Amino acid sequence: MRWTLGAFVVPVVVFAVVGYAYVHAKGGELAQIAVVPRQLVAIAVVCAVLLVVWLGVLVSTYLSTRPARPTTGQRIGGNLLTMALAVAITAPLATTGYYATVQAGTIRTIAGDPQSATVPTISGSGDNPWGGKRRVNLLLLGGDGGVGRTGIRTDSVILASMDTHTGRTVLFSLPRNLRDVPFPDGTELHDLYPDGFDLGTDPGESMLNAIYRNVPATNPDAIRGSDNEGADALKLGVSGALGISVDYYLLVNLQGFQQIVDAMGGITVNVNEKVPINGNTSAGIPPTGYIQPGPHKRLDGFKALWFTRGRYGSTDYKRMERQRCAINAIVDEADPAKLLLRYTKLASVGKKILRTDIPQDVLPAFVDTALKMKDQQLTSVVFQRSSDFDPNDPDYDVVHETVQRALRTAEKATTSGRRAPAKAATPHQRALVGARVAVRAATDALPSRSEARDLLAQRRQAREDARQAASDDAQDSLQATTAKDDCAYHPETGDESDDDGSDGADVSAAATLPARTD
Incomplete structure (x- = not known):
């Protein structure tokens, strides 16, 4: 009888340990389960079944291992130990089942079956739950x-x-x-x-x-x-x-x-x-x-x-x-x-x-x-x-x-560094263009009129791209330096302490509206 109980209990304990490790390793997946009512109901049912089984195992073990004629002390001690084990083992299961049931009811109430004319169609799964939606x-x-x-x-x-x-x-x-x-x-x-x-x-x-x-x-x-x-x-x-x-x-x-x-x-x-x-x-x-x-x-x-x-x-x-x-x-x-x-x-x-x-x-x-x-x-x-x-x-x-x-x-x-403008000539490319002109001039092999136009167009494009990149950098820098963290501590009148309140405060950069040019 004891061997039979052990053969049942040990796998359950191992399963619980493995499940605990999985939960800690897959916290995101667990959180996602917490918003799926049918999975929550399944968890509640499993918890209820395990609770009944555990109680049955405890009672059976106690009845099969107690002395045939226990003393008063043995009887009281055995009963107290069995009750303590029952509470220790079943309380987590009961709590989990209760929370799962409450959560399922909450999700069904708040997001039951909404009818909307403006929600998008999402076709995602697995590691990409939003599909192609950025x-x-x-x-x-x-x-x-x-x-x-x-x-x-x-x-x-x-x-x-x-x-x-x-x-x-x-x-x-x-x-x-x-x-x-x-x-x-x-x-x-x-x-x-x-x-x-x-x-x-x-x-x-x-x-x-x-x-x-x-x-x-x-x-x-x-x-x-x-x-x-x-x-x-x-x-x-x-x-x-x-x-x-x-x-x-x-x-x-x-x-x-x-x-x-x-x-x-x-x-x-x-x-x-x-x-x-x-x-x-x-x-x-x-x-x-x-x-x-x-x-x-x-x-x-x-x-x-x-x-x-x-x-x-x-x-x-x-x-x-x-x-x-x-x-x-x-x-x-x-x-x-x-x-x-x-x-x-x-x-x-x-x-x-x-x-x-x-x-x-x-x-x-x-x-x-x-x-x-x-x-x-x-x-x-x-x-x-x-x-x-x-x-x-x-x-x-x-x-x-x-x-x-x-x-x-x-x-x-979210990216590391800025990509160069697609059409901007690099210093190396500009150097090659200059070297090409110098060599042709030195050998009196001047470029044709069409080639000269192409070279001038490349130089103009390079200068324009450089100006645009510099303008973008200046604009981004201006936004970064004039942005105000509205949620940090910066009292309107009379600073009440030397602490600026920035430690531990979440940064919220308020973007400014662009200035009109007209």
């Missing part, structure tokens, strides 16, 4: 009401453009009061609003943050095959404004943001100016308090909410900066061990306040990109009022140019 663009929305409401206003609009190969991410922040938002050519919304989104009534109802609510309300049949027409309309609007496709969206109820931060245990940010709590500028209602400036301040959910929302006596653009910094802080807090300890609370909150059109079968690819993103630097581009950008009369060609420059800069940051 960048995936996720629209992050913060709304002022429940995620199921059609009347929600999206006051926070940030597009995260993620490199699927490296995880390097650029955040584009658009102001909520952006006007004349264009829709891409070929869409029904472009036909309805050829000059950009404008209802021709109250200007406040034609801003970027009103698209989610007002497009479905005024043109309910403009987008078909969607269970969230407002989100699809806003995706198309942001796509037209930035000049790049928007693949998916993630909507967060801003009140629920407080619950997320509390569930995570708080976030750490640098506060560079007094941030108001409550208050209404137009109504003349003062704040009830302030978040005071300081480096590396730990904020609970309530203060984190007002860090991202407060703007009494401030501007939308300052608030946009703080929202990007809050995203950075959340990424920094996303430590797997820490999240696991608070997982059930996070899952419960997430089901209530999140909405997305990311299909379940795409979630593993997002996990793969997120794991890469964790080790990369977040770059931010904020479109704020300046001599080059007016949200009431935006030049979308300038916006598109800025977006493309930011993406090219992020692309260059």
Whole structure:
């Protein structure tokens, strides 16, 4: 009997050890499994079966090995030992099965079976989950009401453009009061609003943050095959404004943001100016308090909410900066061990306040990109009022140019060195051309007229390529030296300490808009 039990138990233990080693070696694959409900259910079932088997093995072993007439001490000791072993062995299995069940329910609730008219078709597998898609663009929305409401206003609009190969991410922040938002050519919304989104009534109802609510309300049949027409309309609007496709969206109820931060245990940010709590500028209602400036301040959910929302006596653009910094802080807090300890609370909150059109079968690819993103630097581009950008009369060609420059800069940051211009002559080539002319002159073998034209054209092209390369270098250098890390500690007034707050702060280089030449 003991041999039979041993023959069963030893392979199970070996399997557990090998499984543990595999999990540590294949952390990415494990994380991807965690977003596939059917695999999570399978894990829960396996855990339940193993739990029952282990308990059976323990009880059988105890009954077969105890003395025929045990003393009171032996009986008590044997019972306690069996119970201790049962708890030690079954607790991990029960916990794993429970988490797997909760996670499966969470994924099915948040990303159940979304119907969207704007999601791309992805055909990836294995080591290349995104197929041939180099960048995936996720629209992050913060709304002022429940995620199921059609009347929600999206006051926070940030597009995260993620490199699927490296995880390097650029955040584009658009102001909520952006006007004349264009829709891409070929869409029904472009036909309805050829000059950009404008209802021709109250200007406040034609801003970027009103698209989610007002497009479905005024043109309910403009987008078909969607269970969230407002989100699809806003995706198309942001796509037209930035000049790049928007693949998916993630909507967060801003009140629920407080619950997320509390569930995570708080976030750490640098506060560079007094941030108001409550208050209404137009109504003349003062704040009830302030978040005071300081480096590396730990904020609970309530203060984190007002860090991202407060703007009494401030501007939308300052608030946009703080929202990007809050995203950075959340990424920094996303430590797997820490999240696991608070997982059930996070899952419960997430089901209530999140909405997305990311299909379940795409979630593993997002996990793969997120794991890469964790080790990369977040770059931010904020479109704020300046001599080059007016949200009431935006030049979308300038916006598109800025977006493309930011993406090219992020692309260059992942490579080692700059490639030489394709047509630029190297010093060696120019030397050969010069030597050729010198030899011909010395031997009176002057080049023909056509050859001379070719040589002059080569020299002109070389000079032009050199000037262009120098211009690109100067522009990149200017951006690098004038870029401002909005999330580092640089108080607006009165430095409160000698610490600049840069240690441990995530760098977020804010790309500047190009100067006009006209």
